[in-house]
Amino acid sequence: MQLYSTKRVSPDVDLKEAVLKGLPPDNGLYMPYEMFHLPPSFFEELPQMSFNEMAINITKHIVGEDIPEKEVEDIINSAYNFDAPLVDLGDIKVLELFQGPTLAFKDFGARFMGRLMGYFLKGSKDQVNILVATSGDTGSAVAHGFLNVEGIHVTILYPKGKVSDIQEKQFTTLGANITALEVDGTFDDCQRLVKTAFLDKELNQKLVLSSANSINIARLIPQSFYYFWAYRQLKDQSLPLYFSIPSGNFGNLTACLFAEAMGLPVKKIIAATNANSIVPEYLESGLFQPRTSVSTISNAMDVGNPSNFARIMDIYSNDLEIIKEDIVGYAFNDSETARCIQDVYKEKGYLLCPHTAVGYLAIQKFLEEHPSPANAVVLSTAHPVKFGEVVEPLINAKIEIPERLKDMLGSEKKSIAISSDFNELKKWLLNK
Numbered sequence: 001m002q003l004y005s006t007k008r009v010s011p012d013v014d015l016k017e018a019v020l021k022g023l024p025p026d027n028g029l030y031m032p033y034e035m036f037h038l039p040p041s042f043f044e045e046l047p048q049m050s051f052n053e054m055a056i057n058i059t060k061h062i063v064g065e066d067i068p069e070k071e072v073e074d075i076i077n078s079a080y081n082f083d084a085p086l087v088d089l090g091d092i093k094v095l096e097l098f099q100g101p102t103l104a105f106k107d108f109g110a111r112f113m114g115r116l117m118g119y120f121l122k123g124s125k126d127q128v129n130i131l132v133a134t135s136g137d138t139g140s141a142v143a144h145g146f147l148n149v150e151g152i153h154v155t156i157l158y159p160k161g162k163v164s165d166i167q168e169k170q171f172t173t174l175g176a177n178i179t180a181l182e183v184d185g186t187f188d189d190c191q192r193l194v195k196t197a198f199l200d201k202e203l204n205q206k207l208v209l210s211s212a213n214s215i216n217i218a219r220l221i222p223q224s225f226y227y228f229w230a231y232r233q234l235k236d237q238s239l240p241l242y243f244s245i246p247s248g249n250f251g252n253l254t255a256c257l258f259a260e261a262m263g264l265p266v267k268k269i270i271a272a273t274n275a276n277s278i279v280p281e282y283l284e285s286g287l288f289q290p291r292t293s294v295s296t297i298s299n300a301m302d303v304g305n306p307s308n309f310a311r312i313m314d315i316y317s318n319d320l321e322i323i324k325e326d327i328v329g330y331a332f333n334d335s336e337t338a339r340c341i342q343d344v345y346k347e348k349g350y351l352l353c354p355h356t357a358v359g360y361l362a363i364q365k366f367l368e369e370h371p372s373p374a375n376a377v378v379l380s381t382a383h384p385v386k387f388g389e390v391v392e393p394l395i396n397a398k399i400e401i402p403e404r405l406k407d408m409l410g411s412e413k414k415s416i417a418i419s420s421d422f423n424e425l426k427k428w429l430l431n432k
């Protein structure tokens with residue numbers, strides 16, 4: 001498969017180069033030329049397929065000759081051993097994307113990317129060092145996604161005392177090819193250390209450094225799988241299909257557009273944001289005005305300049321009128337989000353995480369405006385237990401920690417303490 005840069009200055013690349021580079025040198029984003037419809041036989045056979053069989057079919061369709069079939073099967077089968085069930089709450093259905101090891105949908109992208117990078121690096125003599133700064137969630141998804149991938153070492157930098165206990169345990173108890181550095185500083189210090197390392201001449205001469213960037217195309221491709229999986233689970237596929245997507249960087253929404261391009265009959269996409277409402281405002285006014293993000297209780301969506309917006313504009317050739325036929329946007333504040341968590345818990349006995357609640361509010365509003373029968377699906381991006389400090393006081397109850405997390409919480413934290421001085425990081429990397 002060939003990919004181009006959305007800025008159209010850098011040359012086209014193949015999948016391997018797009019995945020290993022992450023970003024084109026012209027600062028655009030890589031986009032695939034080919035996003036063809038899946039053949040009718042795919043949809044005929046879909047009702048009999050398992051998630052992995054479906055994912056293998058879609059991946060083969062997208063990557064073509066770039067990866068041997070056997071390798072595609074190995075990548076998918078080792079990446080996915082968890083489900084994405086569609087839970088029926090009456091007029092609204094919830095697609096639970098949090099059944100993976102770190103309890104958030106980012107597992108789908110990170111686990112595929114880890115294995116794909118591992119495949120592309122097979123046989124190369126240099127070990128690749130992935131450096132990640134995290135304030136919590138990215139670190140755990142990347143750590144689990146790259147765990148035991150040959151040829152890759154992952155170093156995670158996190159701010160001491162500033163991540164939750166669950167988050168810290170998710171990337172400090174793994175061992176193997178994952179090292180956690182506990183930085184005596186802030187998240188900004190961690191980001192600065194990583195950026196400085198990528199620019200450091202000596203480090204780059206002696207080590208192969210790479211990032212597990214969230215806008216890597218290898219994270220988007222696998223996120224298209226679960227839209228088909230939601231469709232596969234519908235009782236009446238003939239009704240109009242709506243997806244409400246709680247959004248920050250809009251990777252998840254871009255993946256929905258990929259699924260649509262491959263023939264999934266999506267009638268409307270609902271872009272749901274918190275107070276960082278840059279995209280809903282753009283859909284309203286036609287003006288894209290990025291700004292500094294504000295903090296909310298759905299903090300994984302606190303993004304003031306959504307990086308995948310360029311991909312969305314590219315798909316629609318910047319035509320706002322056509323975008324508005326497909327996508328509608330809504331934004332909600334923290335008190336509306338909190339009330340939604342309480343209401344749904346009381347009325348349906350179902351607990352939403354703050355991000356999912358924003359998506360729930362958006363689809364509720366859309367259904368009020370379009371009340372005819374439909375398959376209204378909201379993506380549940382994280383398990384509520386990850387946001388216990390927000391959710392528990394709202395419902396006045398303790399959230400049960402999933403069994404598979406209990407083992408991890410009992411394991412010993414292993415991390416290396418460093419200061420926020422770059423030379424200390426550099427010395428550690430060189431002597432590792």
Ligand SMILES: *Cc1c(COP(=O)(O)O)cnc(C)c1O
Binds near residue numbers: 137
């Ligand atoms: C990352 C994240 C989002 C936002 O997804 P984008 O693809 O960046 O729009 C939403 N919810 C949760 C829980 C997340 O971790």
